[in-house]
Amino acid sequence: MKPVKLSFWGIAIVLTGLCLAAEPPFSVPYEFLVLRALLINYSGIIAIGMMSVAMILAVRPVFFEPFLGGLDKMYRLHKWLGIGALLMASTHWLLTQAPQWLVGLGLMARPARHGAPAPGEGVQQFFQSQRGLAEGIGEWAFYATALLIVLALLKRFPYRHFFKTHRLLAVAYLFLVFHSVVLMKFSYWREAVGPVLAGLLMAGSAAALGILCSRVGQSRRAVAVIDEISRHQDIHVLEVAILLKGRWRGHQAGQFAFVTFDAQEGPHPFTITSVWNGDGRLRFAIKALGDYTQTLPATLKVGDPVKVEGPYGQFNFIGNKPRQIWIAGGIGITPFVARMKKLARQPDGKIVDLFYSTARADDEIISRLRRDAQAAKVTLHVLKGGDTPLTVERITRVVPKWQSSDIWFCGPSGFGHDLRRDFRARRLPAEDFHQELFELR
Structure with a gap:
């Protein structure tokens, strides 16, 4: 888990450093509203930055597997980044709401209204004209994102529903990209944080569009049919052998694949128990651990179509010990x-x-x-x-x-x-x- 922790904190530290370089805290007056504006910018950048990396990892980029230790570790980082993004986005939202709450409680005088900001030119002028829209979109996208992340974290929320609702995060993310681009302090785009964040937003947006267009793992997919089924009722294990009808790049012992027996349920990860012989046959052993896997013995039959995506994983038994x-x-x-x-x-x-x-x-x-x-x-x-x-x-x-x-x-x-x-x-x-x-x- 060390690479996962290093990656999570590395992302947070790098983004924090870029924010501090763009606007050091000691360079602004120590006044509540000024410091609040600074923290709003900071929390927003950290939140959208973490969410962007999480969105990139969601498309299962295999080139990260060797560093992180496999797709299972990649998804753990994806989860932590989602939680981190939610916490920072919640902080961002609370900071925007704080003044009106404090005024309502009588703990703070209503801030004096400032005139409209000096008109910018070109892109800056366009951003200024879109601020109201971006604020409204961002608020509702935050509510949707918070709800979807919480649902994803609830283990009792059925996987078949999670599989469908989690994709909606891609839609919410694209709205949050618009919110972030328009509302980020314009001077930040001329600092190092600007191009770094722009790169993350573009990569994250491309990943979100890939998710919405069902392109995740497209190059690693194959179709197959069930060739053999063996039931071990005493230990609630089902062995399924499939015969591939499409190209398969082969796999190593210890790797797994996402298998779709039911399009409504979506893909589930199962370890491949057979070695690759080039004959198109794969074998899986499936334990009845949840509602879905408990139904498979009664629903699967020889000849049923199957979709397979993979292989994934770094459980490869490579080590330097004797x-x-x-x-x-x-x-x-x-x-x-x-x-x-x-x-x-x-x-x-x-x-x-x-x-x-x-x-x-x-x-x-x-x-x-x-x-x-x-x-x-x-x-x-x-x-x-x-x-x-x-x-x-x-x-x-x-x-x-x-x-x-x-x-x-x-x-x-x-x-x-x-x-x-x-x-x-x-x-x-x-x-x-x-x-x-x-x-x-």
Whole structure:
């Protein structure tokens, strides 16, 4: 998560520095209305800047994946930037409303009305003529943005509705771009903050238009049909094999794809459990974790059309340690299945221990795991529901040379958080703990 934190704070610090360079606080009189105007400009720039980067990340630009650690981390940054933009936009709105509230409460004398600003020329004159419109549009776009972000953060808000409503943020964003361009202090356009913000607004607007035109991931899409379905009812897992009918660029073990079984529901991310053989076949293991995935066993059938977008992810098992420890919780076993199939064909010489913790065990799946592990020369440790919980103490006892290993974890986020914390307490370098994030909202 370190690259995500560095990126978030780096964006905030750079934009703050540009604002301070454009209008240093010590260069203005220390009066309430003057400082308020300064803070309105600052909060507005930070809010629209963060929202612009979040909009760019929403179109899934894969060239950011290596730096951020995968699309799952990219979406975490997207989420943080959305929250940061909402907080700064709320501050911006409160600052604009504060004087009239204070006057209404009798805590502040009504500010003297100043004459109209001196007429500008060309673009500046046009901006001045549009201020009233921009203020009204900005206020209503803020209300819409706040509502849509809050809905996106509510996990109980159904994904099928989230998929549709979240796209409306692109519309609100375009209105906020107009608001920002017109109302930003005109002298700022001649400072460094001007061209930087202009670049962000143009890139963000292009991304917003791409979202509205359904162009996200267009170059990475393929159509397919369901070729095979296997149900494991005891553990609520559905295996689906699909046959691609379009071009696929191939994938690495550990990567995932967005799969659309139902256009009304939209795409969902699922890890690819098969290795790429060039034969057009992909396999997914889907756990019934929510309303939508619980319905799939009853609704999917062989021959149904499917849309696939990908591959994505940096859960690639690349490390410089001679050993690796893999830890899987529940359906988090899927990337390790693909990796074992790959190692069976192309060994990499690393010593690997795989710990698989599952509340419910399926004999057929466990038997297949053992065969895959044997073929890949991976040492498999299975912990079933009634066993002692998997802890760092247990792992380090089973693997005495754990310090010469890097850790690869995929499973429930709380489980991963505890393991990361306890490994860090034993001085495992942060960069040696690799975690796939289940949550993309």
